[in-house]
Amino acid sequence: MTESTAKWVQSGADPENACPVAPVVDIVFSRWTTPILWALHEYGRQRFVELERRIATITPKVLTQRLRQLERDGLVVRTYYPEVPPRVEYEISELGRSLAPLFAALAEWSVHLGEVERARVEYDSREPGRGR
Amino acid sequence: MTESTAKWVQSGADPENACPVAPVVDIVFSRWTTPILWALHEYGRQRFVELERRIATITPKVLTQRLRQLERDGLVVRTYYPEVPPRVEYEISELGRSLAPLFAALAEWSVHLGEVERARVEYDSREPGRGR
DNA sequence: GGTAGTAGGTACCTAGAGGAAAGTAATGGC
DNA sequence: GCCATTACTTTCCTCTAGGTACCTACTACC
Numbered sequence: 001m002t003e004s005t006a007k008w009v010q011s012g013a014d015p016e017n018a019c020p021v022a023p024v025v026d027i028v029f030s031r032w033t034t035p036i037l038w039a040l041h042e043y044g045r046q047r048f049v050e051l052e053r054r055i056a057t058i059t060p061k062v063l064t065q066r067l068r069q070l071e072r073d074g075l076v077v078r079t080y081y082p083e084v085p086p087r088v089e090y091e092i093s094e095l096g097r098s099l100a101p102l103f104a105a106l107a108e109w110s111v112h113l114g115e116v117e118r119a120r121v122e123y124d125s126r127e128p129g130r131g132r
Numbered sequence: 133m134t135e136s137t138a139k140w141v142q143s144g145a146d147p148e149n150a151c152p153v154a155p156v157v158d159i160v161f162s163r164w165t166t167p168i169l170w171a172l173h174e175y176g177r178q179r180f181v182e183l184e185r186r187i188a189t190i191t192p193k194v195l196t197q198r199l200r201q202l203e204r205d206g207l208v209v210r211t212y213y214p215e216v217p218p219r220v221e222y223e224i225s226e227l228g229r230s231l232a233p234l235f236a237a238l239a240e241w242s243v244h245l246g247e248v249e250r251a252r253v254e255y256d257s258r259e260p261g262r263g264r
Numbered sequence: 265g266g267t268a269g270t271a272g273g274t275a276c277c278t279a280g281a282g283g284a285a286a287g288t289a290a291t292g293g294c
Numbered sequence: 295g296c297c298a299t300t301a302c303t304t305t306c307c308t309c310t311a312g313g314t315a316c317c318t319a320c321t322a323c324c
Contacts, residue, residue, distance in 0.1 A: 019170040021238040023245055029161040031311080038151040048271055059313060064272060074251025084321055085270045095247050105237040106153040113155055115227050119206025163281085180301055191283055196302060216291050217300045 027073055028099060032058060032066045037096065040076065041103070045091035075099070159205055160231060164190060164198045169228065172208065173235070177223035207231070 028037075032055075039054050040046070046054075052063055067090060070076040075096035081087040160169075164187075171186050172178070178186075184195055199222060202208040207228035213219040 019167045020242060021170065021235060022166055024238050024242050025161055025166050027245075027248060028241075029157055034154055034157050035151045038153065049269095060272065061274090061314095062312060065312090072252055072255040073248050074255075075248075080271095083270095085268095086272085086320080088271065095244060095251070098244055099241065102237045102241050103153060105234045106156050109160075109231065109234050110152060110156050112227060112230055113159075116159060116205050116207075119227070120204055123204040123206075181299095184301095192302065193284095193304090194282060197282095212301095215300095217298090218290085218302085220301060 027075075028102070030066075030069070032062060033070060036063075036066055036070065037075065037092065037099065038103070040090060040092045040096070041100075045089050048088055048090070051090065070096075159207075160234070162198075162201070164194060165202060168195075168198055168202065169207065169224065169231065170235070172222060172224045172228070173232075177221050180220050180222070183222065202228075 028034075035055050035058075036051065039051055043050075043054070048060075048063070048067075051067075052058065052060060055063070058066075067076060067078065071078050074093055077091050077093045079089045079091075081089075160166075167187050167190075168183065171183055175182075175186070180192075180195070180199075183199075184190065184192060187195070190198075199208060199210065203210050206225055209223050209225045211221045211223075213221075
């Protein structure tokens with residue numbers, strides 16, 4: 001995935017669909033990245049355990065994986081303090097902050113969630129006996 | 133996923149993170165939905181095989197699954213013509229079209245893909261021997 | 265000596281998403 | 295009679311993301 005994403009970035013033509021937003025989705029909306037970025041955006045610079053507690057259902061293994069990925073992509077900055085009990089702090093990078101309008105657009109669209117819910121209810125009610 | 137999403141929509145408080153954009157991500161950016169919506173947005177109303185050929189690497193089974201999901205969520209409209217060889221046409225619904233600014237924001241952000249690539253190269257080069 | 269606390273790493277395992285391939289109904293064309 | 299076409303469905307299989315549980319180093323504190 002990392003490899004193929006790199007290819008898309010370079011060639012601009014991915015094999016799957018020629019959909020220009022796919023690489024962005026790959027980077028920003030892979031699993032767990034949204035809550036992590038949101039937590040860092042909302043509550044600022046914080047330590048590993050704080051993130052762990054805030055997200056609650058994430059396991060330390062996966063949190064580490066996602067943070068490494070976000071750090072590699074330049075969206076998050078990790079600072080290590082080699083103290084007595086080790087301390088690490090994470091914060092959003094400037095590149096990460098450039099995602100703000102994107103997240104704002106997402107938040108705005110959430111006004112349509114009610115319509116989605118209504119569509120689902122209606123779909124489920126007329127379900128048995130459609131054209132096939 | 134469907135069930136828990138419904139809960140979030142109703143309660144407004146998901147167990148995972150209290151991140152308000154999570155339900156939207158769940159609906160709009162689950163796997164394959166981006167290329168499908170993009171294809172329908174770019175090339176308009178089209179048939180199953182057209183979508184299949186356009187996306188190329190998707191299997192019919194998965195394409196059917198995703199289209200059903202998008203139809204249920206009210207983002208796509210399916211029209212069935214009970215003809216001799218059956219014909220089905222898909223198009224974006226009005227609700228689906230309301231995603232346009234969101235996709236525009238995504239496309240805009242893709243100008244930062246170069247920075248991501250640079251961050252990755254740098255991370256991979258300084259890799260061995262960081263603070264841990 | 266035992267325990268707590270931080271920030272993970274590691275080994276093992278499972279569930280579920282997704283892929284491959286074949287089947288299906290209905291009919292027109294050769 | 296046989297093949298092609300459409301829009302799937304079904305069965306089987308694989309693969310990997312993610313979960314569980316335990317381990318690590320280092321020191322302070324009791």
